[in-house]
Amino acid sequence: MSPVDDNPFSVMGTRDKRRFNFMNSEQLLSPLPFTDTAMANHATARAMVETGTRVITTYPGSPTPEIAEILNHVPADKRPYYFEYSVNEKVALELACGASMNGHLSSVFFKSVGLNVAMDSMIQLPMFALIGGMVIIVGDDPGANSSQNEQDNRHFARMAHMPLLEPSSPTETYRMYLEAARLSKVLERPVLLRTTTHTAHAREQIDFGPADLSPPDWTSKFSLENGPYWPIAAAVFPLKRRMLEKEAVFGEAAEVSKFNEVIFSTAGTVQQRGVISSGLPTLAVLENISHDNAPVDVLRLGFTHPLPKKKITEFLKGKTEVLIVEELDRILETEIKAAAFDARISCRILARKNPEEYLGELTVNRTASLLHSAWPTLFSQPEKPLAAALPARLPQLCPGCGHRTAFFGTAEALAKTDITVGDIGCHTLGALPPHNLGQIVLSMGHSVSTASGLALHNSDRGTVAFVGDGTLFHAGLPGIINAAMNNHNVTLVVLENGTTAMTGHQPRPGTGEVGPAIPLPELLKLLGVQFIRDVDAYNVKGVAASVREALDYKGFAVVIARHPCVLQLGGKQKKKFPDRKIPKITVDQDACTQCGICVSEFGCPSFEKHESGKVTVASDVCIGDGSCVQTCPSSALKREGWDQKR
Amino acid sequence: MKPFSIYLAGVGGQGVGLMSDVLARAAAAAGQKTLVSDTHGIAQRGGLVVSHLRIGDGFLSPLIAPHRADLVIALERLEAIRGVQDMLKQGGRLVYCDAIFQPASVRTGGAAYPTVEEVDGACAEKNARACRIDIDGITDPKMYNTLLLARLIELDAVPGLTRDRVLAAISHTLPTAAFERNKELFLSLLHN
Secondary structure, three states: OOOOOOOOOOOOOOOOOOOOOOOOHHHHOOOOOEEEEEEHHHHHHHHHHHOOOOEEEEOOOOOOHHHHHHHHHOOHHHOOOEEEEOOOHHHHHHHHHHHHHOOOOEEEEEEOOHHHHHHHHHOOHHHOOOOOOEEEEEEEOOOOOOOOOOOOOHHHHHHHOOOEEOOOOHHHHHHHHHHHHHHHHHHOOEEEEEEEHHHHOEEEEEEEOOOOOOOOOOOOOOOHHHOOOOOOHHHHHHHHHHHHHHHHHHHHHHHHOOOOEEEOOOOOOOOOEEEEEEOHHHHHHHHHHHHHOOOEEEEEEOEEEOOOHHHHHHHHHOOOEEEEEOOOOOHHHHHHHHHHHHOOOOOEEEOOOOHHHHOOOOOHHHHHHHHHHHOOOOOOOOOOOOOOOOOOOOOOOOOOOHHHHHHHHHHHHOOOOOEEEOOOOHHHHHHOOOOOOOOOOOOOOOHHHHHHHHHOOOOOOOEEEEEEHHHHHHHHHHHHHHHHHOOOOOEEEEEEOOOEOOOOOEOOOOEOOOOOEOOHHHHHHHOOOOEEEEEEOOOHHHHHHHHHHHHHOOOOEEEEEEOOOHHHHHHHHHHHOOOOOOOOEEEOOOOOOOOOHHHHHHOOOOEEEOOOOOEEEOOOOOOOOOOOHHHOOOOOEEEOOOOOOO | OOOEEEEEEEEOOOOHHHHHHHHHHHHHHOOOOEEEEEOOHHHHOOOEEEEEEEEOOOOOOOOOOOOOEEEEEEOOHHHHHHHHHHOEEEEEEEEEEOOOOOOHHHHOOOOOOOOHHHHHHHHHHOOOEEEEEOOOOOOOHHHHHHHHHHHHHHHOOOOOOOHHHHHHHHHHHOOHHHHHHHHHHHHHHHHO
């Protein structure tokens, strides 16, 4: 038995270039059913193909970008779907909506706060007949693992009267997409599929179904007969009435949905106690019940708006006590209590009480705490995590990142009283030590406008905003136009690395990678910016001089600090020149005064500080860029291939 | 097979996800049900990267509760001791590569980086077995995964993990040239 042939994972027997934690094109587009381990996000891409989803759009954002990686990996001429990285989530959603109005099943996906960007249009959708069907996927982030808040987007479903499905596992994610697509097509309304970070990134074996890969029908089916599509003033009301009627039909679907089921702790026995929960926390509940062998039934909810009130009240009627285990906001709790009140149910309903319990991710441990508080005789006290006396390991800019030298140079130009505003992207990391710049963040593209507000009647303190080039195109343009128009006394440092780096190097508009090249200095000039400087981000003195000049300038000034993303560049160069040797950077210990600037102020992760005070360069981390050399006041940093005078 | 939980930890870029994929595939080849959860996103820029791997029936959450991991595998010393403190069960086992990646808090903030003795101490507190892998002489940090896999097999640390299943899993996961290099090192380590 050959180990390779017997490998249950080599279902398709193909060798794609990217095989680690990936779903290759052959699997994604397989017409036949198959079983394999897949990440929930990858399974979602497969579900899109199986359902004949024809138009798929997105803006990258954790925890969803892996869906796009799989879809984008297929060569464009082999795709049975149209896929696009749109400029932002609003654009992505509108595109998917237009496609659905034209009769094509569409899907758009983005992270939790991406919904905020899309919301202006997204909230309109349930009023209209989206005849092709549309599945909207939002990736919430309880615990704010990689986001600027932990907003609970389940609220949005209520506000928009949009049906909501919440998976707890990769298998459920896959099955829920299939069902969401089906319901959405039948009822001609969008369905919201809301996942969370650790569900989206979990991996397990899934039984995938067949896919019909006959050539897509791109016939345009839009007709005003499916309208109205115009919701202004009084015209809102017939649309809203119809929307509420559709919502009620979705409610009937929820009552019979297999995604809402009772899991009995002992088959054939109805327990006195029960738990109601949804999403990933349900798995934590089930694990704790199993661990403590507790006689508690679970009503597992997956189709969660409209809530299946009949099913819930049935569950409550048979119990003396029911605990609602819920993560983030008190949505299930309040709706279930209201339903119980209306039905005059006497079952005691327990829920979270401690304000701390409304924060953060509901892990197995925290779930155990809730269960133990409710029923101390049934559930053991969870072990408390030990107080962490260990140094934290925060994310940091990559070795050789142009943002590092740009921040280092900007710091030279700033007075202690100057105010700096950051934005979202790899450059957000500038807020951490050692740079400590840009420690005000709201959302994508906010920095120039927040800085404009800080600069009003503020003549004695300089105001500097940072923004990345990806973020600039996503949301920064209106703020730039506003600052130029009103001549706000702000210095905007644009950190240009030519990509959307943090989320995985997706193309950003204007590099020429997708569509025409848009040179930033020319664009800014056209938008009315009067002061523009363009420097190599690696040139510390150049950046410092430009920022100084910009701060002195009375009015809106932009400094573009440009350097390609070295992580992306390194990957490309490795493929082109696989035998390329990385130039060595060393510390000349005779010249070094151990001032610590390289380690503590410049902060490249390649430097190692030893207990003796000696500093060395970790050659397996260093990429040999040499941008550190200029920062040493003793000229003790040496780069192979450069002469002493540098 | 009794359910088994493995907590993997390392620094962004060390290949924690790759290692977890190999172990999951090897377990699946043994006919085991596997559930894995990885860190993605911002943590990968030199931050902490972890993977929770659960093998066997009866589990439902993809995330291991604190102090319930049967095995902690780490590619770096600080993450080894952190994994032991936060995740390892009483009587569990730690297998780690003694690589050092100073976090910013140590480099610029003056925090103390743990010693090997402190790692041993943390294990002793949990009545756990510690297995340290010396990485001196290994020039390519991408080989750490292979060192760990060989040691795991020698120690019989993961139920059902065999040499052949690991080779099959690596062959699926790595491009051919890289696979050959790792296979060579892997087999040579097992024969020593």
